[in-house]
Structures are given as structure tokens and as C-alpha cells.
Amino acid sequence: MNTSKRQFLGRTLGVSAGMAITALLGSTRALASVEDVQKAIAEFTGGKAPAEGVVTLTTPEIAENGNSVPVSVSVESPMSEDDYVESVMILAEDNPSALVATFHFTPASGEAVASTRMRLARTQNVLAVAKMSNGDVYSATNNIKVTIGGCGG
Amino acid sequence: MAAKPRVKVPKSAAAGDIITLKTLISHKMESGQRKDGDGNPIPRDIINKFTCTFNGKPVFSCDMDPAVSANPYFEFKAKITEAGTFTFTWVDDAGEVTEMTKDIALK
Numbered sequence: 001m002n003t004s005k006r007q008f009l010g011r012t013l014g015v016s017a018g019m020a021i022t023a024l025l026g027s028t029r030a031l032a033s034v035e036d037v038q039k040a041i042a043e044f045t046g047g048k049a050p051a052e053g054v055v056t057l058t059t060p061e062i063a064e065n066g067n068s069v070p071v072s073v074s075v076e077s078p079m080s081e082d083d084y085v086e087s088v089m090i091l092a093e094d095n096p097s098a099l100v101a102t103f104h105f106t107p108a109s110g111e112a113v114a115s116t117r118m119r120l121a122r123t124q125n126v127l128a129v130a131k132m133s134n135g136d137v138y139s140a141t142n143n144i145k146v147t148i149g150g151c152g153g
Numbered sequence: 154m155a156a157k158p159r160v161k162v163p164k165s166a167a168a169g170d171i172i173t174l175k176t177l178i179s180h181k182m183e184s185g186q187r188k189d190g191d192g193n194p195i196p197r198d199i200i201n202k203f204t205c206t207f208n209g210k211p212v213f214s215c216d217m218d219p220a221v222s223a224n225p226y227f228e229f230k231a232k233i234t235e236a237g238t239f240t241f242t243w244v245d246d247a248g249e250v251t252e253m254t255k256d257i258a259l260k
Contacts, residue, residue, distance in 0.1 A: 069222075072228075096186050097218060100218055101215055101218060101220070101221050102215065102216040103214075104211075104213065104215065104216075106210070106211050106212060106213070107232075108207060108212045108231060109212055109213050109229065109230055109231060109232065110230045110232030111230040111232075113229065113230050114213065114215070114227065114229040114230075115226075115227070115229075116215070116221060116222075116225065116228075118220050119219075119221070119222055
């Protein structure tokens with residue numbers, strides 16, 4: 001919890017003044033830019049544009065608490081020695097830093113399925129980009145509505 | 154900083170089975186974005202790497218960024234071909250390593 005904002009808001013006289021300041025703080029907070037997201041994807045894929053499909057990204061439509069949003073990815077693959085999913089990168093476009101996590105699989109994973117929980121600052125798109133052992137790249141995007149942001153801003 | 158992790162692994166599986174593994178570790182995962190009561194930034198302190206190996210061979214790993222929630226939780230799969238030991242490792246920004254092992258038998 002951000003105590004500074006709490007204390008600050010506690011000291012402000014009117015609710016409207018508090019809201020105006022919150023809005024101001026929100027607009028000045030540094031966010032990951034579109035270029036940063038594009039750059040992170042390009043670095044991950046080696047410049048290859050991801051194709052649609054193959055990747056399934058499972059997230060809630062509405063996240064009441066941005067501090068802990070469940071996210072699951074599943075990638076269709078035989079997961080054999082010469083045809084498997086190498087890694088899957090999760091990105092949140094409007095977080096202060098877009099990278100969330102990168103999963104690395106091996107043929108010993110059996111299935112390219114993984115879940116974790118992430119923080120989301122606000123309502124935004126979440127991307128999953130999967131890189132296969134043969135270099136193919138696939139992606140999926142989900143929009144998540146966040147009621148309370150989870151980056152302590 | 155990291156407390157005793159909790160890991161869920163089936164006691165036994167048939168050869169060729171794909172099993173589900175679940176892990177949870179207590180860690181505040183301080184993002185580095187927050188400020189304390191005086192407005193000073195709180196330095197980043199997260200677990201940045203999780204790895205799972207089976208009999209020494211890699212099964213699954215994850216690079217984490219500050220957007221992973223506190224007390225990081227993972228659920229993933231592993232294909233069982235022999236009896237053996239899973240080793241789970243968490244490494245945080247301070248370089249502290251937490252390790253846990255779980256055995257699995259063949260049915």
C-alpha cells in the first residue's frame with residue numbers, strides 16, 4: 001500500500017482536490033512506451049513478426065485487484081526433442097515496465113503450459129509471445145479491466 | 154528474505170505421464186516503483202529467477218520482472234519417464250538462493 005498518498009490525501013481538505021491530485025500523479029507516472037514494448041518483442045523474437053494463433057492466453061476479463069491477476073499460457077506443440085516451445089514472454093503494455101515474466105520450457109515439460117500471478121497498474125492489454133525451437137513466433141493478446149491498480153502508485 | 158517454499162508434486166506417476174507441479178514461495182517482491190512514507194523510493198527486491206530440474210535436467214524455468222505478484226506462484230507440467238528427484242530453485246536480487254527437492258516414484 002502506498003502510505004504517502006494515503007497520508008497526503010488524508011491531509012487534503014476536499015475529496016475533489018484529492019481526486020484532481022490523483023489524476024495528476026497518474027498522468028505523470030512513467031509508463032512503458034509502445035516503442036519499449038515493440039523493442040522487447042523484437043529482442044525476444046530476433047526481429048520476426050509474431051503470427052496469430054497456437055498460443056492461448058487465459059486471463060480474467062475483469063481483475064478486481066491489480067496486485068494479483070492470474071495468467072495462464074498454453075501453447076500447442078508436440079514438445080518432442082526437435083519440435084518444442086522454447087520460451088513464452090508475458091508483457092503488460094501499460095505497466096511502468098512492460099515485462100512481466102518469461103517462461104522457458106524443454107521437451108521434459110511435456111506440455112507448454114504455465115500459470116502465475118502478475119501485477120497490473122491499470123486496464124490494459126496483456127500479450128503472450130511464444131518462441132518455438134524452429135524459430136517460429138506466435139502471439140496472443142487479451143484485454144483485462146483492472147478495478148484497483150497494483151503498482152503502488 | 155525468502156521463506157520456506159511450498160511445492161506440490163504427486164508421490165508417484167506412471168512412465169509417460171504428464172504431471173502438474175505447483176510452487177509457492179513467500180517473498181514481498183518489492184517492485185522498486187513504490188515510495189515509503191517520506192516519499193523516498195523503496196529499492197527493488199524481487200526473486201528474479203525460478204528453475205525446476207528433474208534428475209539434473211532442466212524442466213521449466215522462469216525469468217521474473219517486478220510485475221510478478223508478491224509470493225510468486227507457478228503451475229507447470231513435467232513429463233515423467235523415470236523415478237527421480239525434482240529440484241526447485243529460487244534466486245532473488247540479493248543473490249539469496251532457496252532450494253527444495255521432491256522425490257517421485259514410478260507406479
